[in-house]
Amino acid sequence: MRSVTAFAPATVANVSCGFDILGFAIDAMGDTVEVVRSDSEKLRVVSIEGDGGKLPLEADKNTCAVAIQAMLEALQQKVGLDIYLKKGLPLGSGMGSSAASAVAALEATNRLLGNPFEKKDLLPFAIAAEKVACGAGHADNVAPSLLGGFVLIRDYHPLDVIKLPVPEGLYCTLLHPHYELKTADSRSVLRDQIPMKHATIQSGNVAGLIAGLYESDFELISRSLRDVIAEPYRAVLLPGFYEVREALKAAGALGMGISGSGPTLFALSQGKETAQAVAKAAEKIFKTIGLDLDVYFSEINTKGAYVIEEK
């Protein structure tokens, strides 16, 4: 085998009440990475498509190369590899763009090297890449992009990642408004200290969401999709946030929240028809607000990253 191409899906981190501990993957979009053996002993990022020239080609800055490098170090191997990245995800949108690139690179390289790692064991390498891309080694995008479905990051030291069930018929609508929101700005509005009362409300809701996923109880999922510790502060950075939510819930959405640190919003719905109605309602309300928008909807991706071609 000389070349492997893999796909890794977009992801929604935080999921309202699951701030910093939950994420899920969606089928609609993702990044594609081809990894090809080369005669050199180096990692090279040969080309990046779809990033508008914004991403670095240097191996110590590019998220794909950093992830692969971490993997090769763990294997104590020196292998020459050429990396070809096709971005399917917009940068800095809150859909796990850097995570999808790193995960697709790892999935392809793992197969190319004869699967030295279990899928789950690729996670630390993807987290290392997130550290370079985002300044913090979060797992709430890379874990669902790699493993699929809803994923709980219970702890980082040691890493404790739990795959949760996905109710049949759960759909996600993603709303990507055409403006930039820097992760740093979205982080800076958060509070260092929060009321104890808010912590227990958040705990109750995340417990309700987990129970709702296990029970396929869409009403319980809907009641639980509330974030009191991050969203109230971030919503002020997102024009029309509460009007959009009202319109989407009126169209049948179970709930709506900020995808990652925004500006993309996500809504969950029961059934395809409702997800379509929610998408239409989103287009209408954003038109009223006067913001351009891309809307995607899809089922939850339950398989995570996968190989699409081997040569």
Place this chain on the structure above:
Amino acid sequence: MRSVTAFAPATVANVSCGFDILGFAIDAMGDTVEVVRSDSEKLRVVSIEGDGGKLPLEADKNTCAVAIQAMLEALQQKVGLDIYLKKGLPLGSGMGSSAASAVAALEATNRLLGNPFEKKDLLPFAIAAEKVACGAGHADNVAPSLLGGFVLIRDYHPLDVIKLPVPEGLYCTLLHPHYELKTADSRSVLRDQIPMKHATIQSGNVAGLIAGLYESDFELISRSLRDVIAEPYRAVLLPGFYEVREALKAAGALGMGISGSGPTLFALSQGKETAQAVAKAAEKIFKTIGLDLDVYFSEINTKGAYVIEEK
């Protein structure tokens, strides 16, 4: 039918990471209430056994009578009832003593009146009694005492109570040291503001605990039984807290925490043998510390309150 006697079990509220939102019931102990029709149109608390004369007989202060009164008001009925309470639970111990009395009184009265309410719908009346007994209308003792098993209180406005699964073979050991700890003191050491970081750690653990209960994953339950927002402050009020936990975990306990607001401690274990070993380890370590102790162990009670006699 002239008389009904009902039993309601002891409960462990908080359950470490489930601070203020979780509770479970245990089979080992509980309160028993007999409710007898009388010719008067009044509620009377005729006798209380096992309280050392500490509990009030006045109908507007006694937790059984307050609960029944709330129920009768909802029914818009005037019924003369005599109440006989047998305390099986020590007062102010953190085992849901007032909750068990109120719940047993409601279970008995509901049957006596021909079951006008579904079991779950008795909850608001028990919460009203907790308000009188404890100064706060918490549901994390009354809900599991009434319904059995592990119960999540997701929200109070409106009340949202979710019964969670109980893994086969999950045992609880209760350690009741012979000293008093006032709930007010145990509350007063808590912080009004907590670090955001602690809130997300707590969320991760409670999410892990819920997933562990659904998956019957005892290892995950064990890893998740950590409380970072209340226990560190309360532990200082509990002599030998960390030594006791170390000894119990060495004996095989999945985890140990404070039952309600203490001073009783609870430990969870997989299997009866381990629960027995944990009980023995508890007796040994408390002897070393020099504190008298009652130890109980039992399976989780999954049926909640129940009628034991009708006449």
